[in-house]
Amino acid sequence: MSVRSLLDTAFAQPQVPGSRVGGTDFVPLESGAWKEFLFGPGVGPGRTGSWDRQMAVLWKRVVSECGVAQQLASKHNIDWDQAPHESKAVLALAGPDNVVVDVAAASLTSQRERWELERRFARIHRRLPMDLSGLVPADVGALRSGLLEERDFRTSTYQLERDRVGRWVRALSGTAAYLAAAHMVPAPLSLDVVTTAPLDEQTRAALRLPAPWSLITHDAVPLRAAEADDDELAALVEAGVCIGPEPVILGGLLAAQPDGRLDPTSGFLLISALDARGKRYWMLQPATYGDDHAGGRVLYGYAAQLAFARWTPPPVLPAPGPRPHSRSALGRIAASEAGRSGGFHGVRVLDFTPPPEDPPEERTAPAGARRPLEFGTWRRAHWKPGVRIGIRDSEGRLVGPVYKDGAVEGTTFTRERRFFPRTRIRRDLPLAPTTTVYELSNSTATPGR
Template sequence: MVTTAPLDSGMRAALRLPAPWSLMVHEPVPLAAAQADDDGLAELIEAGGCVGYQPAVLGALLAARADGAVDTAAGFLLLAARDAAGHRRAVLQPAAWGDHTGGRVLYGYAAQLAFARWAPPPALPDICGRPSSRSTLARIARSEAGQAGAWHQVRVLDFTPPPDQPPAARPEPAGRRGPLTAGTWRRAHWKPGVRIGIRDEHGRLVGPVYKEGAIEGQTFTRERCFIPRTRIRPDLPLAPATTIYRTPR
């Protein structure tokens, strides 16, 4: 979400948020990762992405208009940094929507809310006795459903993170003009129009997805899918940082 590639105009127009206000929280991501270009992001990934004492992004608070479209007049990033005593403090920082760093991050959160799969909150346990009594509320809070966010209707993102290690190298394809000398990282992004197979009540595909006989709406549908960051040519070392020379005036 924090480091995804910018959305195209079609995806921005399709964004619909699930509630008038949506608060998203996650593990800390270095603020430097949101501000980095592809080379800088690759270096942070290779280094393990440790937050340490540097400022971090924890999430965002987004607003929606009556039709569910993004309200670009309101947007907040949840940021954290350590104070002089070494304690990490969090604050909601207003951020403008747009093509700059903060705006791109806000659009990334909005895309996750609009297109990603979210696990519904668990059901609250049966309330016996007085619903507002302290003992009843404490019993709900201690329950498994209560600790999983049922009371506040917390939804959890169904997300499979990229592997810690890149996949094994594939054989070099024939006909390539010249061998590559360096690999790279492909930034995470949203891909529109991905074919998703339709399954029956037993979880089996009802028909082909790509082969002959595939029929949209009967054997497959098209959805927007999140493509995690991917290591390109993991068998090769990463390209060194590009040197920028400043010429005297």
């Protein structure tokens, strides 16, 4: 499926799916709405500081981090740092004796063993659900291996210029995805993480990522939810945010600078949709950071979770036996609790405590209100800086007051940033009448890969 088809479908009416083409090729972006969603107003290919120049910076870095730059130097006497990365995509280089080295193929091949292993594990574990709901940490292998195909690892002549952008994006994102530490957001928090309110300046400045590359995944969230305002988001929540053929977001790929700070050069959104045959595809699509467009806000929301949230470490797998990569060994891992919990893929899971099943007691309108409220509302998920957290002793008891007299910062409490999921305000009142936005998914469609 082409990027153009994905984008056109996303901004079309959900009752009238846009035209789609088979395959997973990229084409130059021409849709104004899509460019704004991904890159912000007035940004597009071919301009100074645009997405392709930003991608070139990341491409230079990925080739070095996957070890191919060192191979170029030792085998072909090619200095990768001397290539004109900031001005163009360097997919192939000519070495001594006119030997042409396909840098993109070499970069992907450096990760081929892991790709093949994850693909085998995914086939043993289970087929992904059609609507990509109820994902478990072990499904990260199916999502990541599904980003690439066998043809991606073959060398290319690059004779057709229109194929170069797609080759470049897939080589960069596919290689980086396998260099990345994998993370998964539990299903109940997927919508909240994607639709988190914009971060304040201090919170953005404090972002520190846990690894040079971080891959974050979650259940499918419609693209429309990412750009919805508060009222539209409340309508989507009440309607159930059902997933149909329209494009969805499954996560993102983020980079960190050497000191751990967020690298805002560029990021990637993991986007999925159905083709005309009902088969599901997904791909990592470049996007820029920013508060003035939906894609940039989603990337910042992911970065905040990676920086400030608690993540459980990957579980320890059972002993693999003498043939750790055999089908029987992979089958035992897939059937084990540690395997389902992402131990095989090193997945870190967002530490999430579900809210109590019983809603809070109903409240009456406050006395002295100018006008009684008629409807309740939803408050968007958000990060709040400076939340007081009580200091506890070795037995888990508070050492002193947190808010009352006698509270001393650094002695009885500290301050942290805390994530607050979307909240129903005034549960005792009905929500305002809304119109259902999403249709139920087609249960008769062909299962995904």
